[in-house]
Amino acid sequence: xxxxxxxxxxxxxxxxxxxxxxxxxxxxxxxxxxxxxxxxxxxxxxxxxxxxxxxxxxxxxxxxxxxxxxxxxxxxxxxxxxxxxxxxxxxxxxxxxxxxxxxxxxxxxxxxxxxxxxxxxxxxxxxxxxxxxxxxxxxxxxxxxxxxxxxxxxxxxxxxxxxxxxxxxxxxxxxxxxxxxxxxxxxxxxxxxxxxxxxxxxxxxxxxxxxxxxxxxxxxxxxxxxxxxxxxxxxxxxxxxxxxxxxxxxxxxxxxxxxxxxxxxxxxxxxxxxxxxxxxxxxxxxxxxxxxxxxxxxxxxxxxxxxxxxxxxxxxxxxxxxxxxxxxxxxxxxxxxxxxxxxxxxxxxxxxxxx
Amino acid sequence: xxxxxxxxxxxxxxxxxxxxxxxxxxxxxxxxxxxxxxxxxxxxxxxxxxxxxxxxxxxxxxxxxxxxxxxxxxxxxxxxxxxxxxxxxxxxxxxxxxxxxxxxxxxxxxxxxxxxxxxxxxxxxxxxxxxxxxxxxxxxxxxxxxxxxxxxxxxxxxxxxxxxxxxxxxxxxxxxxxxxxxxxxxxxxxxxxxxxxxxxxxxxxxxxxxxxxxxxxxxxxxxxxxxxxxxxxxxxxxxxxxxxxxxxxxxxxxxxxxxxxxxxxxxxxxxxxxxxxxxxxxxxxxxxxxxxxxxxxxxxxxxxxxxxxxxxxxxxxxxxxxxxxxxxxxxxxxxxxxxxxxxxxxxxxxxxxxxxxxxxxxxxxxxxxxxxxxxxxxxxxxxxxxxxxxxxxxxxxxxxxxxxxxxxxxxxxxxxxxxxxxxxxxxxxxxxxxxxxxxxxxxxxxxxxxxxxxxxxxxxxxxxxxxxxxxxxxxxxxxx
Ligand SMILES: Cc1cc2nc3c(=O)[nH]c(=O)nc-3n(C[C@H](O)[C@H](O)[C@H](O)COP(=O)(O)OP(=O)(O)OC[C@H]3O[C@@H](n4cnc5c(N)ncnc54)[C@H](O)[C@@H]3O)c2cc1C
Ligand code: SF4
Ligand code: SF4
Numbered sequence: 001x002x003x004x005x006x007x008x009x010x011x012x013x014x015x016x017x018x019x020x021x022x023x024x025x026x027x028x029x030x031x032x033x034x035x036x037x038x039x040x041x042x043x044x045x046x047x048x049x050x051x052x053x054x055x056x057x058x059x060x061x062x063x064x065x066x067x068x069x070x071x072x073x074x075x076x077x078x079x080x081x082x083x084x085x086x087x088x089x090x091x092x093x094x095x096x097x098x099x100x101x102x103x104x105x106x107x108x109x110x111x112x113x114x115x116x117x118x119x120x121x122x123x124x125x126x127x128x129x130x131x132x133x134x135x136x137x138x139x140x141x142x143x144x145x146x147x148x149x150x151x152x153x154x155x156x157x158x159x160x161x162x163x164x165x166x167x168x169x170x171x172x173x174x175x176x177x178x179x180x181x182x183x184x185x186x187x188x189x190x191x192x193x194x195x196x197x198x199x200x201x202x203x204x205x206x207x208x209x210x211x212x213x214x215x216x217x218x219x220x221x222x223x224x225x226x227x228x229x230x231x232x233x234x235x236x237x238x239x240x241x242x243x244x245x246x247x248x249x250x251x252x253x254x255x256x257x258x259x260x261x262x263x264x265x266x267x268x269x270x271x272x273x274x275x276x277x278x279x280x281x282x283x284x285x286x287x288x289x290x291x292x293x294x295x296x297x298x299x300x301x302x303x304x305x306x307x308x309x310x311x312x313x314x315x316x317x318x319x320x321x322x323x324x325x326x327x328x329x330x331x332x333x334x335x336x337x338x339x340x341x342x343x344x345x346x347x348x349x350x351x352x353x354x355x
Numbered sequence: 356x357x358x359x360x361x362x363x364x365x366x367x368x369x370x371x372x373x374x375x376x377x378x379x380x381x382x383x384x385x386x387x388x389x390x391x392x393x394x395x396x397x398x399x400x401x402x403x404x405x406x407x408x409x410x411x412x413x414x415x416x417x418x419x420x421x422x423x424x425x426x427x428x429x430x431x432x433x434x435x436x437x438x439x440x441x442x443x444x445x446x447x448x449x450x451x452x453x454x455x456x457x458x459x460x461x462x463x464x465x466x467x468x469x470x471x472x473x474x475x476x477x478x479x480x481x482x483x484x485x486x487x488x489x490x491x492x493x494x495x496x497x498x499x500x501x502x503x504x505x506x507x508x509x510x511x512x513x514x515x516x517x518x519x520x521x522x523x524x525x526x527x528x529x530x531x532x533x534x535x536x537x538x539x540x541x542x543x544x545x546x547x548x549x550x551x552x553x554x555x556x557x558x559x560x561x562x563x564x565x566x567x568x569x570x571x572x573x574x575x576x577x578x579x580x581x582x583x584x585x586x587x588x589x590x591x592x593x594x595x596x597x598x599x600x601x602x603x604x605x606x607x608x609x610x611x612x613x614x615x616x617x618x619x620x621x622x623x624x625x626x627x628x629x630x631x632x633x634x635x636x637x638x639x640x641x642x643x644x645x646x647x648x649x650x651x652x653x654x655x656x657x658x659x660x661x662x663x664x665x666x667x668x669x670x671x672x673x674x675x676x677x678x679x680x681x682x683x684x685x686x687x688x689x690x691x692x693x694x695x696x697x698x699x700x701x702x703x704x705x706x707x708x709x710x711x712x713x714x715x716x717x718x719x720x721x722x723x724x725x726x727x728x729x730x731x732x733x734x735x736x737x738x739x740x741x742x743x744x745x746x747x748x749x750x751x752x753x754x755x756x757x758x759x760x761x762x763x764x765x766x767x768x769x770x771x772x773x774x775x776x777x778x779x780x781x782x783x784x785x786x787x788x789x790x791x792x793x794x795x796x797x798x799x800x801x802x803x804x805x806x807x808x809x810x811x812x813x814x815x816x817x818x819x820x821x822x823x824x825x826x827x828x829x830x831x832x833x834x835x
Contacts, residue, residue, distance in 0.1 A: 014691045014743055014828055015684050018387045020425045024469075024490045033399070033446060034379065035426065041382040048381050051829055060378050076490075079684035079692070080617075 001049055001056045001097050005089040005178070013047045016040070016081050022073035025278070027285040027303050028066050036063050039073035039083045046090045061099040064090055065295035068303070069174060070250040070285035084290070091176030103294040104175045111184060115166035115191075116140060125150060129159025132193045134219070136203025137167050138324035148351040149202050149222065155354055156229040158200070166191045170209040174291040185214070192217075200225050202347075204323040205289070208251035223252075223322065226350070227261050230268065237353045239270025245316035246273055246346070247307060247330065248283035249323030262322060262346055269353035274314040276307075284310070286321075288329035304333035312340050320346045358416050359395045359440060367408045372399040372446075383423070383441045389693055389743075390431035390778050390824040394421065394441040401446050403521065403529060403560045410558070411527035413440055413807055421809045422554040424465065424496030427488045429694035430777030432500065432553045436811040436824055442558065444495050450474050451561070459518055459535055460566055464495025464559050471564075480566040483510035486773065495559045500775040501551035508731025509601040509634070512773070514550040516564050522549055522557035525803040535563055548798070553775055554809040556802045570634035572641045573601070575669040576649055578657035579625045583607060586627035587707015589655040590730045593631065594703040596651065598644050602632035603731035604676055607710055610683070610727045614675045617682035622675050623659060627710075629730075630676060638664075679727060683738050686723065690740045691828075695779055696756040700733040701768035709735050712762050720755040722748065734772035743828035749821050756820075760786070778823045781816030788814070 022039035023029050029038035036045060042064060048054030069084040077083075094100075110119030116137040124140055125147045127133070133153065139146045150160045166188050172181035189195055198218035201207035210219040244266060252258045259280040266273050278284045287293075287303025308330055311319040319334070319341050321327055331343045364373045374380075375396045385391045395418075400406045413420045419439025426433050435441060448465035455478055462471060468489035472481050485504035486492055492502065498520065503512035510516075519533025533539060533546035549556060580586040586605060593603060606614075606628045615622050622628065629652060633644035641664075649660055663669050683692045701709045710726035713735075717724035723740035739755060741748045760770060760783035769787065770776065776784045785792060792814045799806070799815075806815075817823040 011689065017680070017684060017692055017694075018385055018426075018827070019488065019680075020387065020427045020491045021488070023425060034374065034397075035443070036379050036382045044382045044385055045378050047827075048378070054378055054381055057376075057378070059376055063378065078680045080681045 001093065003050055003093045004096065005092040006046060006050050006086070009086050009089055010050060012081055012086060013043055013050065015079050016043050017079050018044070019078045021076045021078050022083070024076055025072040025282060025284070027068060027070060027072070027287060028299070031299065031302060031306070037066065042067060043081070043083065043086060046086060049090065049093070056094060056097050056099060061094050062296070064094065065101070065291065066299060067290050068250070068285045068287055068292050069290035071254040072250070072285060075254050075281055087290070088173060088176070091174070092178045093176070095176030095178070100175065100177070101295060104291070107171055107294050108175065108177055108180050111167045111171060112180070115187065117167060117171060124162045124164060127160040127162045129161045131158050131160055132197065132199035133160045133162055134165055134199055134201045134203070134206060135162070136201070136206040136324065138328065139202055140165065142324070145345065145348065146202070149347045152347060152351055152354060153200065153222070153225065156226060156233055158225065158229070160200070161193065163193050164191060168206045168210055170205060171291060173209070173213065175294070189214075204249050204251045205325055208255040221256065222347070223258065223261055227264070234268065237269055238355070240349060240353050242271050242318055242349070243316045244271045244273055244318040244320045244349070245276055245311045245314040246279070247276070247286060247311065247319060247321040247326060248280055249321055249326045250285050250289055252322055253281050253283055265346060265350060266320070269349055271349060274316050276310045276314055278310070286326045286329050288325040293329065300329060301333060301336070304329040305337060308333040308337055308341065312337070317342065318349070319343045320349055322346050359418050361396050363412060364396060364398050364409065364440070367412065368398050368400050368405050372401070373397070383426070383443070384435060385827055386426040386431060386433045387429045387694065388431035388434065388777060388779055389695070389826050389828070390434040391827045392434050392436050392824045393438060394435040395438050397441040397443055399443045399446050403523065406442070406523045406558050406560050407527040407529060409440065409442060410523055410525060414526050414805055417805050417807060419807050419810050420558070422495065422499065422558050424493030425467070425488070425491040427492055428496065428500060428777060429697060429774045430771070430779045431824065432775050432777035432809070432812060434778060434824060436778060436816070439807070445493065447560065453478065457535060458565055459563050461561060461563050462494050463561060464493060466494045468492050468494065468497060475566055476569070479569050481569050482516060482564055482566050484513045484516055494562050494564070498550055498559055498562055499552060499554050501773070503732060503734070503773045505602050505604060505729055507729065508603060509599065510567065514547065517546060517550060517562060518565055519563040520546055520549060520559050521561035523560050524557050525805060525808050529560070533563065537565065551775070553777060553812055555799060555812055556808060568636070571636050572638045572664060573632060573634040573669065574641050574645045574662055574664045575630065575632045575672055576645050576660065576662045577672050578629045578649070578652035579623050579659040580627040580629065580655070580657055581625055582656070583626040583710055584707050585655045585657070586629050587710070589629060589652050589657060590706050591704045592651045592655070593648050594731065596647065598647050599633065600631060600644060600648060600731060601634040602630065603729070604630040605706070605710070605726070605728055605730045606676060606679070607726040609723065609725035610679055611675070613682040613686045613725065614678055617678065617685050629657065630673065683725065683740060686740050689742050690723065691743050692738045692740055693743065693752070694774065695739045695752055696759040696783070697738055698734060698736055698772045698774040699759070699763045699768050699770060700772035701735060701763060701766050703730070703733055705766040705768065706730050706733070706735060708766070709762070709768070713737050713759065716755050716758045720751045720758070722751050722755050724755065732772065743826070744831050746830050746832050749826070749830065753821050756783070776813050776816070778812065778816050779820045781813060782818050782820055785814060785818070
């Protein structure tokens with residue numbers, strides 16, 4: 001295979017000491033169990049493709065698309081290897097070599113046509129203040145919820161401004177479509193009210209991705225904004241008296257190093273938190289990231305079910321999280337498992353406590 | 356592909372538990388060493404019977420069988436140098452019995468060390484060998500390597516925790532070795548022979564291990580030294596003064612620099628740091644031991660002394676040592692961290708000299724080497740930091756390795772303290788054990804007459820580790 005993007009990672013592939021520490025928490029390895037399923041195995045395959053010792057195949061593509069970009073391996077790595085970045089690069093090479101699923105193309109086509117992952121014309125709730133807020137495709141689609149989250153900010157004193165946003169392009173990047181990403185990147189920037197101004201980002205995936213791929217933009221995570229402003233509002237929060245368990249989204253805990261803030265918010269609103277056995281930076285991934293929902297929906301579903309089972313075991317009535325994609329994936333799993341727990345965004349709980 | 360029938364193996368382990376896709380084989384041809392070779396097929400047995408049937412299939416056909424746990428060995432022990440069947444034992448991972456009354460646990464070989472300890476913790480006991488890789492290392496792999504770790508000075512290596520085991524022999528027979536008791540004087544200690552056998556004598560399919568109480572108190576100390584020699588003298592005196600300690604770790608200036616470079620830990624710019632620990636059920640006892648170690652460090656010009664019982668504080672003090680690996684990997688642009696000549700053991704009185712020698716050898720051979728280790732058990736670690744893409748660097752590394760082991764032997768040390776022999780250390784091992792190699796070969800022949808169990812390792816490994824297998828890196832031939 002002619003490789004281009006992965007060449008930049010040769011040194012990192014050499015630096016990996018092949019210790020297998022990344023087996024410990026990799027959700028895909030834990031589910032499927034062959035060494036090719038863990039980060040070390042994937043990196044060895046990538047090295048084989050780079051050197052030409054391996055030729056690409058449907059099987060190799062399947063294995064390399066079975067990664068949720070959860071960064072658990074990065075967290076545990078002996079050599080600080082950024083596995084998801086390497087996966088992104090090899091997927092771009094695979095894409096150029098013609099390894100792209102119909103489900104990938106379907107998704108990226110939708111974004112190209114409509115500016116969002118749903119392929120529909122979505123109406124952003126209108127808020128006309130001065131602070132731009134990017135909601136992200138998944139929240140734009142949930143208009144009522146978006147209004148709630150914007151209201152939280154308004155109540156905390158932010159004069160929010162929504163705009164006719166376009167997808168940040170993350171799906172193109174994780175599925176290896178570099179050209180598509182470039183085009184979408186331009187569209188995304190074009191829709192921003194002012195690319196030099198800081199904007200608030202309500203979606204965990206978008207904010208993490210934007211920080212990594214748009215170094216010139218200033219994206220502030222909604223939780224940071226809330227945490228900064230909450231001290232002035234504290235007395236007005238209603239105690240909810242609920243039992244919850246919190247699922248740390250990968251991009252939040254491992255990606256943005258944010259473990260304490262959501263827990264602090266839960267405490268403020270009077271929620272009793274019962275932790276799952278893996279939490280914080282060691283939290284197990286729900287399977288919703290890295291494009292797995294379109295590359296291998298069965299596996300994504302299986303991983304979500306495992307996480308939900310852990311949540312149910314805590315005895316909590318609500319499984320709360322911050323990432324809209326986790327929420328989506330976990331909700332589906334709850335339904336499949338007979339609805340024994342309710343999945344709610346932490347922002348919904350905060351809203352309830354404010355009302 | 357040799358003579359192997361994947362179809363037959365699928366009939367033994369189930370279709371979903373055998374693979375021969377080239378990508379899988381390529382992955383299973385590697386471990387944490389510099390070596391790489393292609394197996395012919397990978398199988399994942401779930402039961403002892405399946406292991407037996409695989410051996411019964413492979414033995415008459417002379418097909419090599421390589422047992423594999425996590426593949427975290429650093430010397431190429433699990434690399435299939437002669438091809439064959441990789442037997443991935445990670446799915447045999449059940450804890451079969453925790454017997455609190457008789458203080459033993461029975462496990463399948465694929466149980467991960469940390470998982471075992473998580474299961475033991477509620478009972479306030481632990482399985483103590485604790486190699487740094489305990490988060491992924493399997494019990495089978497640990498036994499086959501006689502693994503050990505930072506606390507082995509007090510609790511011993513894996514061999515000291517093994518009471519007995521079940522082993523499937525090359526011909527498929529299942530044998531029970533050892534006992535469930537603490538002592539046993541019933542003839543040949545064949546279970547001991549299996550410890551450290553690196554998969555060459557039999558497949559360990561069950562292990563009976565002892566456990567010990569988790570100490571109530573643990574106190575960690577740290578001391579800094581401007582001279583490596585002073586730290587060495589402190590080590591010798593601590594170890595010869597009858598102190599009951601649970602850890603004694605050394606970091607040299609390169610290790611310190613690496614950690615400082617990678618993380619902002621602000622470790623002082625000194626020649627050596629010692630970390631020492633005592634543990635026990637009574638605080639007074641622990642106090643006595645750590646204070647004695649502190650006094651000895653002071654006597655040998657140790658300074659910046661700190662002591663802590665607090666778990667968080669201990670983690671902070673130890674964080675530099677913990678972060679050493681990632682730090683070494685990033686020490687110099689274009690260099691990688693290789694496990695070569697990386698875990699010799701030398702007498703306590705020679706530790707400082709060994710560390711100095713490592714630096715001298717590195718310098719004259721154009722590689723970077725660091726000295727750190729579990730001084731309490733006499734284990735000195737080093738890593739060779741080098742540019743693996745340059746052919747000349749392999750020659751440099753080869754010379755450095757040769758010189759290191761010459762020194763180790765000259766002071767009465769041994770080739771490997773914990774990471775095993777496999778392929779990379781076989782040349783030095785063969786020089787060290789030259790008198791017993793024929794005996795080892797005779798034993799191997801008696802137990803595995805067709806030489807199918809992990810062939811080409813230990814005494815049968817090639818004499819030149821650099822050319823023994825393909826290297827995992829792509830070496831460019833332009834010279835330095
Ligand atoms: C970062 C890092 C740190 C390490 N730190 C330490 C340390 O502190 N102390 C230490 O001792 N080691 C250490 N090691 C080395 C290694 O992790 C240990 O030796 C470990 O015990 C190997 O276990 P494994 O399951 O990975 O075995 P593998 O690498 O899979 O196998 C090793 C050998 O054991 C044989 N084997 C495996 N399972 C069986 C079985 N069931 N029956 C018969 N033979 C079998 C294999 O054939 C092979 O020869 C470290 C390794 C790494 C990468
Ligand atoms: S933990 Fe890091 S260094 Fe170790 S095998 Fe995985 S990616 Fe490589
Ligand atoms: S990013 Fe997550 S899913 Fe991907 S290899 Fe790492 S641990 Fe596994």
